[in-house]
Amino acid sequence: MIKITESEFLTSAQGIEDSLPDGISEVVFLGRSNVGKSSIINALVNRKGLAKSSSTPGKTRLINFFSVKFMKEKQIYIARFVDLPGFGYAKVSKSIKNEWQKNLNNFLSKRNSIRLFIHLVDSRHRELEIDKSVDEYIKNLLRADQKLLHVFTKADKLNQKEKSALRKDFPCALLASSSKKNGIDKVLSSIFDSLFKEVS
Ligand SMILES: Nc1nc2c(ncn2[C@@H]2O[C@H](COP(=O)(O)OP(=O)(O)OP(=O)(O)O)[C@@H](O)[C@H]2O)c(=O)[nH]1
Numbered sequence: 001m002i003k004i005t006e007s008e009f010l011t012s013a014q015g016i017e018d019s020l021p022d023g024i025s026e027v028v029f030l031g032r033s034n035v036g037k038s039s040i041i042n043a044l045v046n047r048k049g050l051a052k053s054s055s056t057p058g059k060t061r062l063i064n065f066f067s068v069k070f071m072k073e074k075q076i077y078i079a080r081f082v083d084l085p086g087f088g089y090a091k092v093s094k095s096i097k098n099e100w101q102k103n104l105n106n107f108l109s110k111r112n113s114i115r116l117f118i119h120l121v122d123s124r125h126r127e128l129e130i131d132k133s134v135d136e137y138i139k140n141l142l143r144a145d146q147k148l149l150h151v152f153t154k155a156d157k158l159n160q161k162e163k164s165a166l167r168k169d170f171p172c173a174l175l176a177s178s179s180k181k182n183g184i185d186k187v188l189s190s191i192f193d194s195l196f197k198e199v200s
């Protein structure tokens, strides 16, 4: 059984230059604005307001670092979760958008300590162009020491029939609901395995 026993907000950054010194394995949560990135971080660490979430898209505007302590069989493992601004948020000016994009690109492609990318996709909208390009983009920059995981969010919005259809299309899909806390344990153990399997 894997648990996160401690978590804390560390700091926010605008880009890679003002990010924390690297060295600790990082998990970045990325995906469209409003897909549920901040919410799933809170569900994983089991703390309601750790990462700021909101029904208004564009809530997360900086790169936010959280320290997390995993416990498995009385052993402690340290990592960081990184909450990112969403892709495709329209309600800011073009120049701010370009600046964000540049900062995010830099961070995602150059940050050494990223071990795992979690691409969140809304389980109701699985074939959006923006997600296809995010996917393509991550696959292109993925290094040998990095992994990519997909999680379908807001599973509570699907009925049984829709869930079966999703499972048929994606047999290994991780399906999660942050609000109902369904599927969160599975996501947590997938994260743990990606980061620490070799040593555990
Ligand atoms: N029903 C349901 N709603 C959810 C779930 N996860 C998140 N939400 C809601 O979706 C909205 C957006 O959630 P956030 O976690 O702020 O999304 P985000 O991806 O961090 O958004 P940005 O920071 O704007 O990029 C909020 O109103 C959440 O309450 C879920 O599993 N089920």
Ligand SMILES: [Mg+2]
Pocket (backbone or CB within 6 Å): 037, 038, 039, 052, 053, 059, 060, 083, 084, 085
């Ligand atoms: Mg957010």
